[in-house]
Amino acid sequence: MSSQPDTLDLVPDQNAVASAMQWLEGIAEREAWPPKLNFGLSLSLDEALTNIVSYAFDDPSQAGHPPCVVLSCRQDSDLISLDIVDNGRAYDPTKTPPPPLAASLDEAEVGGHGVRLMQHYLHDLRYARTDGRNCLTLIARAG
Template identity: 60%
Template sequence: MPDSHDSLDLPADLSAVPRALQWIEALAERRGWTPRATFGLSLSLDEALTNVVSYAFDPPLTEDAPAIRVDCRTDGARIELELRDNGRAYDPTAGDPPPLVACLDEAGVGGHGVRLMRHYLDTLAYRRQDGWNCLTLVMRTA
């Protein structure tokens, strides 16, 4: 399978999440991803993107227009999503997720999405580059 690359530019609001999920599901269907890959990548993108649109940008917006971009690269052996935004610096991979609990009543808010992402993904990596947050999500397919 030849390398392929697709990109999606999104608004910095909650409409970005369903648009991104429709996009990733269309890619999955077109490229023949497994149900597990489709579910894991969709769930991970949903979690990461929801956090970006909810917390990365402070109103009133600065002179730099908020921007969000998702890139998808595949090479037959792996699928790589890169979520980039020019919002406030934040590394979701820093620190450990909260401990597992016996029941939902004991669970605190926050940090559980990263645990789910780490479960499904082979790589979850963050870097800050030239004023942009860059979150890379990788799943091996072979």
């Protein structure tokens, strides 16, 4: 991967997740990522972006700013970083504790387990809020 990150600008609508997944798949193919790495980053991006599209932009106080999401992916020798930057409502998924694990599928509640899955597949998950923008960084080991 070049020193310049790959980037994608998105309008957070019903097509955003599919466009982002296609973009990431293109990078994975070009860089010949192993299947487990590709799966973990794809699952994590899908989870994070689905939540952004579904929940980040229904705040009336944000009406003066057109909703936008920018993805950027860069790789060094050891790590791949995928930044997801949006101008939606502030939300730090790293501070929300996941629900307790259920003893059985019958007892399991739907929702709330995305961060747990992301933490399983990623090396690190970081969040910052700067200049009215959320930046969620997904970090995976390159090898």
